[in-house]
Amino acid sequence: MRIAIVAGSKSDKEIMDAAKEVLDEFGIDHKEFITSAHRSPNLTKEVAQIIDREFDAAIVIAGLSAALPGVIAAYTHKPVLGVPVASDLLGLDALFSIAQMPRGIPVATFGIGKKGAKNAALFALRILSLKNPDLLKKLKDRAEKEEEELRKLNDM
Structure with a gap:
């Protein structure tokens, strides 16, 4: 089991780390890639092809026009999970870009940021x-643990 974590910029490292933290908690092998759909389209295609061959899914983090998740999804049949990044428009631009993929290129869309x-x-x-x-x-087990913590807060 392997998950790729892809970001459009090294400035998205904090968001990548949030995904890594969860994968590490469960002992899931993962690898990070940084590429841009616009600044490095050939590299992006290569990364997508690696994902298609070697990974089970990809978490793809993107801001601004947020084209990266869609481009990755266009080159792989593995699940692509898009995470928008907050920017000048609070991340709504990225959220809408990822959520509005054309028919045939599915990308699951998640909340903005970490x-x-x-x-x-x-x-x-x-x-x-x-x-x-x-x-x-x-x-x-993780879900049960979280519920138990909340029960303790309520003396239940």
Whole structure:
């Protein structure tokens, strides 16, 4: 099981780290890539082809026009999970760009920033858990632990 984490800029490292934190918690192998759909289209195509050959899914982080998740999705049949980055327009531009993919190029869209990256990582794990009962158990155990923590806060 391997997940690619792709960002359009090295300035998105904090968001990449949020996804990595979740994958590390579950012991999932991952690799980071930095490429731009606009500044390095050939490299982006190569990264997408690597994802298609070597990974089970890709978490793709992008801001501004947020073309990167769609370009990656155009070159792979693996699940692409798009995470928008906040920018001058608070990330709404990126959110809408990722969410409005044309027919035939699906990209799952998550919330803006680090919370979205964590949810994208958890969603990728849910996809992988469809064929991995041990991972499914870990996900269920994590959910139970979170609920137990909330019960303690309520003296329940």
